[in-house]
Amino acid sequence: MSEIRDLGYLKWRDPLAWMEKMKGKRWDTLIKKENDYYNELVSQVKKETRQMENEIISAQQYSKLSFKIGCGTIDIELLPNEQFSWKWEWEKKGKIAYDIDVQANIVWYIKSKDENDYTNTLVCEDSTGKVIWTKKNVSDNLAVIDDLCYYIKVADYFRTIEICVCNSQTGGQEKVIYKEPDEIRDLYFTKGAHKALYFRSYETLNSRLYKINGIHCEQLAKQSKFQMALGESVYGDCILTRKSHYDKWHAKGKPIDKWIFPEEEPLWINIQSGLVLTLYEGSYTIWYCSNKKPIIVFKVKVGSITQNIWSIWEETLTQSFIVKTPFETPYIINIIHNKVYKDTLQVERPIKFNELDVRKYHSVSKDGTRVPYIVIKEKGIAKAQIPKAQLIYVYGAYGSSTPIDWPYQVWYPLLKRKWAIVFALVRGGGDSDAAWANIARTKNRHVSIDDFESVIRDSQKKLKLGADKTVIYGRSAGGLPVGAIVSRFPYGQLVGAAFTEVPFVDVLRDTSNPDLPLTVGEFHEFGNPLDNILNFKELLSVSPINTLTDEGAPGVFVISHVGLLDKQVFAYESFKWISKLRGCTKNANGKNANGKYVTIERKEAHQYRPQKMPRFRATDFAILDSWVDRKLIY
Secondary structure, X not given: OOOEEEOOOOEEEOOOHHHHHOOOHHHHHHHHHHHHHHHHHHOOOHHHHHHHHHHXXXXXXXXXXXXXXXXXXXXXXXXXXXXXXXXXXXXOOOEEEOEEEEEOOEEEEEEEOOOOOOOEEEEEEEOOOOEEEEEEEEEEEEEEEOOEEEEEEEEOOOEEEEEEEEEOOOOOOOEEEEEOOOOOOEEEEEEEEOOEEEEEEEEXXXXXXXXXXXXXXXEEOOOOOEEEEEEEEOOEEEEEEEOOOOOOOEEEOOOHHHOOOOOOEEEEEEOOOOXXXXXXXXXXXXXXXXXXXXXXXXXXXXXEEXXXXXXXXXXXXXXXXXXXXXXXXXXXXXXXXXXXXXXXXOOOOOOOOOOEEEEEEEEEOOOOOEEEEEEEEEHHHHHOOOOOEEEEEOOOOOOOOOOOOOOHHXXXXXXXXXXXXXXXXXXXXXXXXXXXXXXXXXXXXXXXXHHHHHHHHHHHHXXXXXXXHEEEEEEHHHHHHHHHHHHHOOOOOOOOEEEEEOOOOOHHHHHOOOOOOOOHHHHHHHOOOOOOHHHHHHHHHHOOOOOOOOOOOOOOEEEEEEEOOOOOOOOHXXXXXXXXXXXXXXXXXXXXXXXXXXXXXXXXXXXXXXXXXXXHHHHHHHHHHHHHOOOOOO
């Protein structure tokens, strides 16, 4: 929390470092002041907020699709925050969890103390809800094989440290079967075919694969740097391996060593059915693979396909997928012997949605790379060709794919008001292959921002919209490219507004603080300025807080929405950023908002609770829509 950050080879001073404590009279005064600023905007859009909130809630009913697991005894409904809700089929109310396993009338699942708590608990209970035993301080992975339950212990909220096993019925006889010596690595389970259990000791540039047999573990594929464990066939383990992010996967083990795989990057493989899921530039495809040419079983041009990950583990004959595309409301497909059966959700209060116009384009980044982006708007706008405004979504980190999905689920209020939603599939993200993600890491972080800038410019030309009708949006790591663009064009030359949620913007300060929960584990993603001056130079060139001049960004309207309980991107980052954006570093409170707003949710963490998200999003959407209409007074 010291103002001076000394790296040995250089040091600098941060006069806003006092905010990092997030306590004291000065902090309380700051929060009150910022909330007053934001509430002035909220008071101007109350009617629009209520209407938009109802629209979001109405649209979300179409996403309440569920999988069946445990021989059909348990319903799983996926949630937008990497959790899911589960319940016995005869129950009405579900429970929130991160992972689950079931045998007969016993269920094991991992939950948090509450939805915004970072301490997970493994619970074993029966079908009446009676808790049999629990284990605290675990990760979000578990697996149960016969009378053994496997789980991963954590320290400091996020650092996975030990693979443990205990008696699945009693919770007793706990043993540590693997201890991770390297704090930069993470441990993950892979549950493969025929109840084969594996775990990876993973970091971005190198992973190690182990197979678990009872209370013992054995390292597999030692000569490779990356592995994808698929499970056991009658001949032994089936694994994909490669030596770098730039290589194609190499199949090991029968029968997959004879399979012909598609050119696209595989995301998931079922060795029992031969089904392979791939993604390329927003397009998902399900293939049937064998020793002959791959056959397309099902494909969506734009959207997402989410597989039932429990089907392989439970060895079910039917493979289910949730399909979300801009072309129709979400639905489930069941694939049996390569035949597709569609199951559409029936909702109580159906809504008539306008058809969406979906176009894929490519911009050209600074280094000549073609960068894909998807433009989505209601079809009625196609005649006029000019939407009311555009919101451009970006993420570009961790190799995570861009969630285009069914756009009405999130963006209904804006689409209904004739906005275009643009998805920038920039490098650093997982929308192409591992090489696409890896090229923007560490010393090449600027590549994502160059890509994003090219998409903004190209979409403005295609949609005939100027900066005053362009809003850029990013949450979490997506806050970095958003903030960097604001720093590059602080007078509104490129974009007129930026909307962020829990944004990662104090990049240089955070990556040089190994005491933060995620810093050390993410050195291979964002760089390590403690030991590498080239990493420092790169981060200095892109860090949103450090790239602003003393004048801030007078030409850009900014909203940042954060949670006080967030331990992944701490709330103080946005408060520091907003202060710098105003160009008033000497006085963190400032004399007025200057078109820069940050609001804090005291009971929220990194992912908003599902029941609260519609209100938060509706409020911010109403503010942005009013800003575009030039009705907002600020």
